[in-house]
Amino acid sequence: PSWEELVGAFENEINSLASIEITHLKNKVGSTDLIHAQLYKELLPEDKFYDRLYLSLYENYNPSELLNRETTLYEIGSLLERYSDKKNMKVLTYNYDNFFEQNLNEYFSHVKYKIFYNEEDEIGNLIPIYHIHGYLPYDKKISKKYKDSIKLIEDDYNFLYNNPYSWQIETQLEAFRKNNCLFVGCSLTDPNIRRLLKIAMGSQKRHYAIMCIEDLTSFELVIVSHHFSKMGVDIIWTKKYDDYPEILKNL
Numbered sequence: 001p002s003w004e005e006l007v008g009a010f011e012n013e014i015n016s017l018a019s020i021e022i023t024h025l026k027n028k029v030g031s032t033d034l035i036h037a038q039l040y041k042e043l044l045p046e047d048k049f050y051d052r053l054y055l056s057l058y059e060n061y062n063p064s065e066l067l068n069r070e071t072t073l074y075e076i077g078s079l080l081e082r083y084s085d086k087k088n089m090k091v092l093t094y095n096y097d098n099f100f101e102q103n104l105n106e107y108f109s110h111v112k113y114k115i116f117y118n119e120e121d122e123i124g125n126l127i128p129i130y131h132i133h134g135y136l137p138y139d140k141k142i143s144k145k146y147k148d149s150i151k152l153i154e155d156d157y158n159f160l161y162n163n164p165y166s167w168q169i170e171t172q173l174e175a176f177r178k179n180n181c182l183f184v185g186c187s188l189t190d191p192n193i194r195r196l197l198k199i200a201m202g203s204q205k206r207h208y209a210i211m212c213i214e215d216l217t218s219f220e221l222v223i224v225s226h227h228f229s230k231m232g233v234d235i236i237w238t239k240k241y242d243d244y245p246e247i248l249k250n251l
Contacts (some may be wrong), residue, residue: 001056003219009056037170038154049178050142057097057137066103075248084111091129098137117149119167132168161192178198183209207233212241
């Protein structure tokens with residue numbers, strides 16, 4: 001779901017439990033997404049909060065939807081397969097869901113990977129898939145270890161990004177410093193990702209992001225491209241989102 005859809009789901013859950021004018025509360029406590037998420041968690045019982053997050057990810061999901069080779073998800077898996085024997089190959093995701101892993105299991109079962117969402121696991125010789133902001137897999141019980149991994153509210157981010165030695169910060173910085181990274185489906189507007197990219201610029205690594213032109217003019221494209229270039233990211237522009245699979249296929 002988009003952030004707006006996730007917010008709407010939390011607000012509907014709150015409205016079903018109590019008669020509260022949530023808009024008034026949001027306007028009073030602050031205007032950021034993280035503050036609003038903090039408010040929702042304070043208002044909802046813990047189980048309701050995580051149940052609602054899980055349902056927002058999966059309630060309209062049918063696993064058969066993954067049986068499609070014409071998707072961005074499939075082509076990311078294909079890209080991983082093509083480079084799976086390269087040293088230091090890794091995947092970082094800011095999503096909670098495991099759609100990518102399900103897709104790998106369906107089409108690229110010989111690609112050996114391991115999922116990370118806390119600092120206790122060892123990599124071994126497997127390709128790591130790091131869930132930087134937490135992990136809530138499909139068709140699994142919402143256990144304490146999954147709940148503890150989720151980074152969604154203001155308190156989570158304050159702790160995470162004021163702790164430079166957290167595994168999440170170290171993982172991102174190492175990737176940005178030692179790898180040429182490709183961003184797919186990432187707007188690069190998260191201030192924390194931007195901060196880490198700028199910190200890592202001294203390594204001279206160049207990164208790439210696939211983005212859709214949408215309604216930008218040629219002049220505006222130049223401005224946006226220059227903006228992201230200043231943080232070490234070159235933009236691969238597409239005319240529409242449906243072009244993403246073809247871009248990935250040709251890399």
